[in-house]
Amino acid sequence: MATSTKLLISKPVNIWMNDEPMKVEDTQTILQVARNHGIHIPTLCYLDEITPTGSCRICVVEVEGFPRPVPSCSTFVKEGMKIHTNSPKIQAIRKVIVELLVANHEMDCLYCERNGECELQDLAKIYNIRDHRFLGSKRQNPLDQTSMALVRDPNKCILCQRCVKVCDEVQSVHAIDVTKRGFESIVTSAFGKTIHESSCVLCGQCVRVCPTGALKERDVSTEVREAIDDPNTIVTVQVAPSISVTIGEEFGFPIGTDVSGKLVTALKRMGFDAVFDTVFGADLTILEEANELIKRITENKTLPLISTCSPGWIKFMEHEYADLIPYMSTCKSPMSMQGAIIKSYWAKNQQIMPKRIFQVAIMPCMAKKFEADRSELVNDGLPNTDAVLTTRELIRAIKKFGLDLKSLPDSKYDDPLGESTGAGKIFGASGGVMEAALRTAYWLVNKKNLEHLEITQVRGIEGIKRAKIQLTPELTVNCVAASGLKNARIICDEIRAGNPNNYHFIEIMACPGGCINGGGQPRGMDLEVIKQRAQALYKLDEQYTIRLSHENTAVQRLYANFLKTLGSNEAHHLLHTHYYPRSERRH
Ligand code: SF4
Ligand code: SF4
Ligand code: SF4
Structure with a gap:
């Protein structure tokens, strides 16, 4: 599997995407090729401006001969690849990913600022999530309302890390990171400080890219x-x-x-x-x-x-x-x-x-x-x-x-x-x-x-x-x-x-x-x-x-x-x- 550090000297390669032959450059990822050819692959963690993390896995695709599906955002095309972006197997995987996210999510859409413009909600609709297949405990973390400007709701966070990457790579503030492991994982400031106590400069760039209602402004309307x-x-x-x-x-x-x-x-x-x-x-x-x-x-x-x-x-x-x-x-x-x-x-x-x-x-x-x-x-x-x-x-x-x-x-x-x-x-x-x-x-x-x-x-x-x-x-x-x-x-x-x-x-x-x-x-x-x-x-x-x-x-x-x-x-x-x-x- 290629990585984002690959040298940018491009070479044309022949691939097939959903049985359609294509001649593309090998410096492109599968996701980029798909987008350039009008093929939609859903994403949650991916953003053009930041290094792909491949953390959400919603963009997985099948490549013939590969033992398991690969994240399209961080996999470069190679000569002869036969890629399937929307096979029944891929659709089933994506549905399970969304179901798992929903299972650990505070589903109070009616009260949520992002209701109607939420990327998780959109995916739940596309993959026809109609019931709770995976029941279990949900994370219960306190809301961080300590800042004049920014409110963080960890219970709506899907750990996509867009905010962390934007804060690091675009703003170089490094105010937040993912800490703890597994079910306990949470995006927070260094040493668990509140937003108010942290070095966050409240620029809001993380809020603009958050796919859910986990980050928002303090609304004073x-x-x-x-x-x-x-x-x-x-x-x-x-x-x-x-x-x-x-x-x-x-x-x-x-x-x-x-x-x-x-x-x-x-x-x-x-x-x-x-x-x-x-x-x-x-x-x-x-x-x-x-x-x-x-x-x-x-x-x-x-x-x-x-x-x-x-x-x-x-x-x-x-x-x-x-x-x-x-x-x-x-x-x-x-x-x-x-x-x-x-x-x-x-x-x-x-x-x-x-x-x-x-x-x-x-x-x-x-x-x-x-x-x-x-x-x-x-x-x-x-x-x-x-x-x-x-x-x-x-x-x-x-x-x-x-x-x-x-x-x-x-x-x-x-x-x-x-x-x-x-x-x-x-x-x-x-x-x-x-x-x-x-x-x-x-x-x-x-x-x-x-x-x-x-x-x-x-x-x-x-x-x-x-x-x-x-x-x-x-x-x-x-x-x-x-x-x-x-x-x-x-x-x-x-x-x-x-x-x-x-x-x-x-x-x-x-x-x-x-x-x-x-x-x-x-x-x-x-x-x-x-x-x-x-x-x-x-x-x-x-x-x-x-x-x-x-x-x-x-x-x-x-x-x-x-x-x-x-x-x-x-x-x-x-x-x-x-x-x-x-x-x-x-x-
Ligand atoms: S973040 Fe999205 S899915 Fe979650 S409660 Fe808000 S609108 Fe609903
Ligand atoms: S706060 Fe938003 S952008 Fe950050 S990891 Fe959670 S869902 Fe992703
Ligand atoms: S508001 Fe700006 S500085 Fe604060 S966490 Fe978000 S991106 Fe980083």
């Missing part, structure tokens, strides 16, 4: 509903830049369709008092961050400047690279900046007591729930954000409210915190913060705008994108945008090794590809989908009348009437913060 129903509370909501091009997928729109207008209508119908665009907060972040970058360069201060918009990345840095904290930008994320402005500037303009405001954020990210709970993100005794709903929670809430996004008319975001630019919109893709900040940094030093606004070197879904951007004849800024924590680790190690690439500016996003692939987005890990979502954001940028954060007229008025100047004391009070090593913190 009931708390939000209660706030909306309270007549004494003003409930505002802001929507992150990437959401408008991802949420439509769950309502039958083609991938990448921008549904901003319909989303605003849905949120208003659900009872939110004001609906704002987080792109406004992104524009604000850009002005403060570009100003910070130019100051650090021109005043010979600490470089590189590392962006701090991604809460999973911040937590990772606090756990593992606390010595790099001085490089971090002091700018809060767009969500927290916008929350601080809603409870100060907007509240003052509307003559509302800030403590009456309940500020909700719709985010692509599970770690934003953790960000909202941070003590550093509080102003004048009030948290910048009161509740965070992920895209998935909002999808469920919209459906529960009986709204069909497709048939809703368009509405506009509320002013003045609804005015936005193309620069802020591209925050949703990896490299977007950097591109937007460089557009404004150029203007800050040259007092004119870049001729070509597209900084294509930092676009695309590659994990690490390096660029040299000439701001003036004397100043070339060395930049790198990394996404996925495995890539963040590479860049952090470079900085520790003395910054050999002489970076001035670093953007890091915890999730591969950025927020369009955030841990709170619709489930799945299809790279094509991520690419199309990113392209949709760049297309929207081109369609905006204003494509530069410093030209956002509502942001300009905010400075003129309230914050005064970039980096002012007022701006520092509301828009900036500092981070601390995790070892010095309570949580």
Whole structure:
């Protein structure tokens, strides 16, 4: 049997799959060949992005001459192989595998968040599981509800290890593993720590790939509903830049369709008092961050400047690279900046007591729930954000409210915190913060705008994108945008090794590809989908009348009437913060 370490020098081979002759490359697995030829083989543990474990065995196939069925995900094709993917014997084996999983599963589908979109449920349906053939004791492990963001239910875990592999191979956090043996096996953090006590950064990438309801976000939609129903509370909501091009997928729109207008209508119908665009907060972040970058360069201060918009990345840095904290930008994320402005500037303009405001954020990210709970993100005794709903929670809430996004008319975001630019919109893709900040940094030093606004070197879904951007004849800024924590680790190690690439500016996003692939987005890990979502954001940028954060007229008025100047004391009070090593913190 071949392994995944096989050298990738390919040779054509002749095989037969379900009696059909095929000429294929011997670097392909049986599963890959089947998929390329439209033959469906079920999988549970397999994901394109990670090393196959072959642990679930649901993808077994028969190969003539082999003593027993083999896992198709980790077996490479060989000359002359005769493969049967769906023989009666294979169907019987798969049925028993599913029956055994079901026998040791807490079957409370009616109460389960994954009811109707669960891969185990789908298989039980396909293999016509109608009774409990295997009766016996079931695992009874406690739910881990210790985290602000993530809930783990070990009794719904089928030990496929997708989460473990994603955490190791994609994120390099190594926060979880399978421990104990046989019936006692369980996925847990090192030394049996709870999620809250562990080094988990709450990125949610494991949740996106879990086939069952064993991993999920902490759902706060009931708390939000209660706030909306309270007549004494003003409930505002802001929507992150990437959401408008991802949420439509769950309502039958083609991938990448921008549904901003319909989303605003849905949120208003659900009872939110004001609906704002987080792109406004992104524009604000850009002005403060570009100003910070130019100051650090021109005043010979600490470089590189590392962006701090991604809460999973911040937590990772606090756990593992606390010595790099001085490089971090002091700018809060767009969500927290916008929350601080809603409870100060907007509240003052509307003559509302800030403590009456309940500020909700719709985010692509599970770690934003953790960000909202941070003590550093509080102003004048009030948290910048009161509740965070992920895209998935909002999808469920919209459906529960009986709204069909497709048939809703368009509405506009509320002013003045609804005015936005193309620069802020591209925050949703990896490299977007950097591109937007460089557009404004150029203007800050040259007092004119870049001729070509597209900084294509930092676009695309590659994990690490390096660029040299000439701001003036004397100043070339060395930049790198990394996404996925495995890539963040590479860049952090470079900085520790003395910054050999002489970076001035670093953007890091915890999730591969950025927020369009955030841990709170619709489930799945299809790279094509991520690419199309990113392209949709760049297309929207081109369609905006204003494509530069410093030209956002509502942001300009905010400075003129309230914050005064970039980096002012007022701006520092509301828009900036500092981070601390995790070892010095309570949580
Ligand atoms: S994880 Fe799937 S099979 Fe298990 S209870 Fe939830 S919906 Fe049912
Ligand atoms: S928690 Fe989910 S992804 Fe992880 S092993 Fe269990 S079922 Fe698989
Ligand atoms: S949330 Fe992220 S860091 Fe935590 S276990 Fe999942 S993949 Fe690992």
